[in-house]
Amino acid sequence: MCVVGGGITGAGVARDLALRGVDVVLLEKGDLGVGSTGRSHGLLHSGGRYVVSDPESAAQCASENRILRRIAPSFLKDTGGLFVGMKGDDEEYYSRFVKGCRRAGVRAEELSPEEALRLEPGLSDDVEVAFRVMDAVADPFLLTVANAYAASLEGAEVHTYAEVVGIDDGEVRFRSNGRERLVKAEVVVNASGVWAARVAELAGHAITLKPYRGTILVYAGRASEHVINRLRMPSQGDIMLPHRNTTLAGTTFSPEERLERYGIEPEEVQVLRREAERVLVKLRTRRILRAYAGLRPIVGEGRKRDFSLIPEDGFITITGGKFTTYRLMAEHASDEVCRQLGVRARCTTATTSILEEEDREGLELYRERYGALGTQAAEYADRRRRICLCEGVTEGEVLFAAEKLFCRNIRDIRRRTRLGMGYCQGRRCNLEAALVLYSAGMIDHSTVHTQVLNSLRERWKGLLPIAAQVDEVLRELRLMEATFGCAACYDRIKKHVRGLERFL
C-alpha cells in the first residue's frame, strides 16, 4: 500500500501498517513534517482546551496523551500545563470547564493563584483561577521523523521530495528528482493534510476541506516551564509553551484561501503579542525571533477539531484532527486498510514504543535533543566542531541528520537539529552547514549557493511579518543583507550561478 503525505499522520500510518507486516511506501512531496505538522505548536493537549467546545475531541486528546506518554517518552517533554483565568474573563466558563473535564476524563487540579505564580513566576498578577493539567510538548518534526524512521526499520520505504502526480487503478505515479516514477499499491491512504482535496482529486474523488490559518510567534528563551493555556472558550492567542530554548505563543484562527504562499498579517502579530504578553508578562522583555503560520485542515463547518476518515474503495482519506491525536487517526486509517486488504493483524501502536531507548552514559545530550534517536546521533560524537553557534549544533549532528534522517538539504537538516533557529536565524551557519555537506561529497559547489539562498529565503519569510515591529529583527535582516549582499555579492551573482536563475 501507499501513504501519500509525510506529516505526522502519514508517518504514523506508515509505522502502524509496517508493524502489522504490510508493505508500505510513503511519498512526501517536500520534507517530512513540513506542512501543518511542523507549523503546529507541538503541544500534546491534555484535552482541557476542548472540554466545553468539543467534548469528543477532549476525550480523544486525554486518552492519546496518556498513550503517547507511554510509547514515546523520549520524544516528549513532560512540562505539565496550567489553565489560567484572568481578571475580566468569563467566570461562568470556569465551572463549565470543571464539569467538562470530569465528563471527558481530563485530569485538572485546581491551584490557588499564589500557587500558580509560585510555579510560574513569569505569570501576570491578574491570574485569578488556575488549574494544573497533563500537557506535554513534543518537537513535531522529530516525532514525525521518528515515526518514519521506525517505519523504515520495519521495512517501509520512505521517499521525500516525491510529489504524487497521478493515482489510478493500483498505481501511484510520482515525480522525484525530475523523473516520473511509479509505485504499485492496492490501497492508497491520503494523509496529505490540507492538500487532501487535491490528492483526492487525482484519484477521482471529491472532498470538501476548509483550511484555517494559525500563526505562532517564537520568543527567545523559556518564559515558563509549563504550557500556559487561557481558561476561556477557544479563541486567539490562548496558548504559550516552552519549546527547547524558546517560547511559542499562538495561535490565530482565520480562514485561508491559499494552500501555499499565504502570508501573516501584521494584526495577527499584534493580537498574539497582546494576548501572550498580558498573561505571561515575562515575555514583554523577551525578543521575538520569528513568526510562522500553518493551516489546519478542517472538515465540514464549525470549529470541531475531531478527525474524518473517508473510506472509499482502494482510497482512504484521513484528515482533520490534531497533532495530539495522530496515532489514533493512523490506527483508524490502518484498520480500514487492513479491512480492505484482508489483513488480520491488529494495531499495536498503543503499546509498542517508538524506537527503543538506550540508557548509556554519554547519551544524555543526544537523548535530550533527539529522543530515542540519540543513540544513532551519538555515533557522530567525534565531529564536535560547532556549526550553529546559537543552538550549539555540531558537525556530527549535521552529518547524522544528513545521512540518517531523510534529509536532502540544509533546510531539512534545520528541522531535525534546530540548526539556524536561534538569534541569528542562520546568518552564521547556512554556509557553514552547506560546506559540511560539500566536504562530505554530498553536494556540489553550485548546490551550496542554491541551498544557502533557499535557506535565507525561508528565514526571511519568518522575519518579514515582525520586522517592522521588532528592532532586533530588522537588525538581523540588515546583517543578513550586509553579509550575503554586501560582502558576498549574492544579490548580483544570482544570474551567474547555475540553478540560481529562479531567484531573479
Add this chain to the structure above:
Amino acid sequence: MRVVVVGAGVAGAIAALRAAERGMEVTMVHHAAGASHRSLGVVDVLGYLEEEVESPAEGVEWICRHRKEHPYALTGADTVAEALEFFRRKAEEAEMRFEGSLDENIHVATQFGTVKPTCLAPERVYTGRVELWDGAMVGISGRVQRDYSPAFIAASLAELVPRLVKVRPAEVVHGEGELTLKPLSQSGDGEAALPLLGDGRAVIEALVRLAESAGVRVVRDRITGGSFRGNLLEELRGVRSTYRADAFVLATGDWIGGGIHGRQELLGLDVAGRLELRKIPLPESGHPYALRGVAVDGNLRPSRRGRRIENLRVAGALLAGYDYCTEKSGWGVAIATGYLAGGVE
C-alpha cells in the same frame, strides 16, 4: 573648540582623525561594534548602480548629477577623492597600505566562493585581485576554518570568475597550508590573501589607536539622549557620563550598529524613508527600508521637527538615501561623510 564624535566605526574614526588634525579637542564616544567591524576590511566606493560600475570616480559623478539625496551628492565628487586620500594617508600612518584607485574597481574573491568589486584593498588582498588571474593557475589553500573551505572557494570561482569578469578560465589547485591565495601568473610574486568577514575590525581599531595617539579621548559609553536649545545640541547624555561640546558628529551606524531603530531614532532627528521590506531576500534593487535614515542638508546637518541643528553633523550608515549593501559603497560613504563631518569650523 570641543568636538564630540559618537561612534567608532569607519565614519567615526575618520571624523575624529580629521577634527584632531585640525586642532580640535576631540572626544570619541563608542558603544559596540557595528557593520564596518564585521566587514571585509576593503574600501568599497561604488560597485554597482543599475549595472556594475567600472570606474568609481565616474559612478560617483553620475550619482552627484542624478541622485540628489545620496550622500555622495551631498559631499560632492571632489570631497570623495580628497577623503580617500586622507584615509590612505592615515592608514599608512597606522602601518597599513591600501592599494587601488578611484579610476577603476578591482575584484576580490570572497570566502563565499564569489567575486566582488571594490576600490581600495589592503596590499595583500590587492595582490590577489582577480584581474591578475588571466590565464593563470590560481592556488587557494588554507586550513579549513569557520565559513571557509578552500576546495569550495576554488570550485565555485572556477565557474564564476570567467563569467563575471571575463578572464580566461583559471585552472584551480588547492592543498594544505596557510590561508592564502596564490596568483601564480605573477612569477614569484608574494602571496595574496582573501579578505575575510571581520577583517574590518583590525583596520578600524588601528585608526582609533592612531586617533588616540593624536590626542583624541576615547570613551566607552552608550548615548541615550541629548538636550537641545534652539537650533543647537547642548549635550549628549550617556549611561556613564554627559558630554558637552561646541560641535557634535553622529556616526552611530544603521540598524546593525544600533544607530537607527525602526520606530524611534536617536535624539528625535528627522528621518527620511519608509520602513518597508520586499519579500525576496537580497534583491538587486534593495529593500526600501535600507534607504531609511537621518535626513541632512549639504553640510550633513540634520533637522529636528523641521528645524536644522547647526552644530550637529551626521556621517556614515546613519544617513538616509543610499543602500551600501546593493551599491557596495559602505566604506566609501563612511570615509567621505566622516571626512566632511570632521572638517568642522
